[in-house]
Amino acid sequence: MSEDPGAVPVEIGNVLHPVADVEAAVRFYAGAFGLATKFVDGGRYAALDAGPTTLALAGPGEDVTGGVPAASFKVPEVAAALAAVVARGGSVVRPPETGPHEVRAVARDPWGNTLVLYGPR
Template sequence: MKYTGQCHPPLGPVNDPVKIGNVLRPVADVDAAMRFYIGTFGVAMKFVDGDRYAALDAGGTTSALAGPTAEQGPHEVRAVARDPWGNTVVIYGPR
């Protein structure tokens, strides 16, 4: 299917641009991923929670790196799973 630039069914008019505040990226090694993104793209570190989670400032959007295990950390309870299509799903909430 070729993208035509139109939604079916059509959506109403869009008055304000979308702002994405947080993008979560599951990673096998939070420390290695953090060093890669900081070294490669020059993003700034906002917050690190051990080997469980790191938040990077990607110019107004938080790029969050989440470790691979379901875990209770000092700030959250989190589970990582894959849907039937292979997409990673992360469910988390405050502790």
């Protein structure tokens, strides 16, 4: 398999888990797996240290995936990454939006898996 010379290397910055109650979810994942809290943004969002990848707990106000867990790809430019996804057979679920911490978009790969693309504001 050859690499696309136009592709920009990215990393999975987090795995997004929508939850109904961020505080309860933080307690659950800390108690069940010993995950330390990196930061909490009220009932909206919490980032837990899960080794090289962050477990991102998204409350109802931050659930951009419609309730399904998704890999979140940290990219240098969200619109360009979204265009690359679409050019290769993916689809747009939510176009780029500027949030309180970053720009993000939601897409699906050709097999229907949800992807979150996020990058700097």
